Amino acid sequence: MFVFFSKLIPYFLYPLSLAAVLLAGAVLLRHPKWQRRLLIAGVLLIWIGGNGWVTGALLKSLEWQYLPSAEIPQADAIVILGGGTHPPTYPRPGPEVDDAGDRMIYGARLYREGKAPVVLVTGGRLPWSFATGASEASQEMVDLLTFMGVPEEAILQEAESVNTYENGVFTKEILAPMGINRILLVTSAMHMPRSVAIFEKLGFEVIPAPTDFVITEFPEDLPLSQTWPNYLFSIFPTADNLNKTALALKEYIGIVAYWARGWL
Structure with a gap:
């Protein structure tokens, strides 16, 4: 069952999934004040999780921990x-x-x-x-x-x-x-x-x-290339960035779960 729940639980922590739950709550609740709060929270989650700045930072924090060696040594x-x-x-x-x-x-x-x-x-x-x-x-x-x-x-x-x-x-x-x-x-x-x-x-x-690196020194679709169009475009959320953010969060969730089980 661990495998099943380890695959299921992250879905409730991804920005898009959480936003969907919040927006559904905003539709179903009849309290105007809470409707407004849930609506704002859902939109913010999509905006934060789907913009290039957040996506780029999360991916780089994982991908650049182990960079390729100039000379790959021999192994068995x-x-x-x-x-x-x-x-x-x-x-x-x-x-x-x-x-x-x-x-x-x-x-x-x-x-x-x-x-x-x-x-x-x-x-x-x-x-x-x-x-x-x-x-x-x-x-x-x-x-x-x-x-x-x-x-x-x-x-x-x-x-x-x-x-x-x-x-x-x-x-x-x-x-x-x-x-x-x-x-x-x-x-x-x-x-x-x-x-x-x-x-x-x-x-x-x-x-x-x-x-399989996503973040390089000069990525075309993330805000690390130091060009003002990328800075501007990266503010806006995209479906691709939401997916990449979810993949990065999945790794961090996996690290925490594996650490808790003594596997790391």
């Missing part, structure tokens, strides 16, 4: 966390990548550069989101990695985990008997702080290999 294995694929269900011609698909691209690149002799992909699929005929996320990752030139015999697969903690636990079960402890950990930059903390807690020597 490359571990790629799941979450970057869509299953090959009809009418898709095969597995496809989503916004986090850079994980596979970067993992394949590190292997082809000779940074480690083995690639382990980790990730199952949530029971309630399991589409008929869909493969496990890790199998989709294997298919994409082999397409990008990683030999199948160099790929290890973990297909049972449904969250980041289980990614670490089941990865440990596979790699520990092989004497593998020093790993290049590949995941989205936003997800890296929680992932590093989990894998280090489990005893791994972790070399962070972040990818």
Whole structure:
């Protein structure tokens, strides 16, 4: 049940969800004073959560904790966390990548550069989101990695985990008997702080290999490029910024929840 509630509870803390609850209350309540308060609170939540300043600050606070090294050191294995694929269900011609698909691209690149002799992909699929005929996320990752030139015999697969903690636990079960402890950990930059903390807690020597950065030195859609049009446009809320804010809040909620359970 922890997995279910860990996925459910954040929805009640996202700006858009909270705003929807507040606005619904404003419609249903018959007290004019409270209607006005709830309406103002709902609009403010959308405005704050959807403007580029808040979104940019939240994302950067996570993504820039682990920046790429100028020279990536050698490791015993490359571990790629799941979450970057869509299953090959009809009418898709095969597995496809989503916004986090850079994980596979970067993992394949590190292997082809000779940074480690083995690639382990980790990730199952949530029971309630399991589409008929869909493969496990890790199998989709294997298919994409082999397409990008990683030999199948160099790929290890973990297909049972449904969250980041289980990614670490089941990865440990596979790699520990092989004497593998020093790993290049590949995941989205936003997800890296929680992932590093989990894998280090489990005893791994972790070399962070972040990818899928949203915030760069000169982002086009966030207010960090020091141009006055971006400063102006970033004041206004957008659906894209609301989504990015929700993703950042999800990470912070995950960090708190995992810390409370002693997983970090």
